[in-house]
Amino acid sequence: MDVFTLQNPHLRMRVTPHGAALLALETADKHSILRPWQGGTPFNPGESSLFPMLPLANRVAQNRFPLRHNQVELPGQAGDPQGFLHGNGWLRQWDVCDASEHAITLQLRATEACGFDYRAQLTYALEDNQFKAKLVVTHCGAIPMLYGAGFHPFFAKTPQTQLQFSAGGYWPEDPQHLPLEWSPVIPAALDFMAPSIPGAQWINNGYSGWNGIARLISNESDIILRSDTPWLMVYQTPVSEFICLEPQTHPVNAHNQPGQPGLKLLMTGDDLLLTVQIDAL
Secondary structure: OOOOEEOOOOOEEEEOEOOOOEEEEOOOOOEEEEEOOOOOOOOOHHOEEEEEOOOOOOOOOEEEEOOOOOEEOOOOOOOOOOOOOEEOHHHOEEEEEOOOOOOEEEEEEEEEEOOOOEEEEEEEEEEEOOEEEEEOOOOOOOOOOOOEEEEEEEEEEOOOEEEEEEOOOOOOOOOOOOOOOOEEOOOOOHHOOOOOOOOOOOEEEEEEOOOOOEEEEOOOOOOEEOOOOOEEEEOOOOOOOEEEEEEOOHHHHOHOOOOOOOOEEOOOOOOEEEEEEEOOO
């Protein structure tokens, strides 16, 4: 597996074209910002530090969705919301377009029989104490298709790490890890308007009305996540030493929600853009 190491006086990261995944993001004094890949064979992007989600983010109920007068059947087992989990970009081998000491640009060309036909370009860059990611997805097909995207970072945390972000509401999850009805009332254990410790609990919830800023506060560092989308997915297990703060261009299962919020119908040559920034203070 090819691995590229990029660094500056403040930050260091390792990137593989396999899934366009990060294997590490750490400070110059080797404090992990994202949980590092522990190695092992074969490589699984789900064990990485960060991977992109495209041409959709998270799950789709029944692995299908309506598009105008048709039903789009996603790849994978029919009716299985994990059939096309996080799309296909994180499972593909990307091409390296350009690489320098501080930045790398990767490209992917992918098609699916259901109608996805796209070119994606993804740049990871280090600028002073900031990690920046820019994802552009361009539809290449003759027939319009509905697109979404996201980033899936695994932030390192300790039992004392505090999380803080604002949101206008959230979606509880059902046993299939799909969203139930949106609620403006966020339970205290899942409300991080004020800095609080996530604790040893299961969290797998989407939030709306996010202002695009989230903070992870610990004795070692103050990490700030920034993105240009109002939807944030938060995931951790009761025993994980990480917490995922996932900016997404759409809520989970937006494909089957009224109005398909956040999703973008792309014509030939149209783009979908998502950016993410992580500041290490």
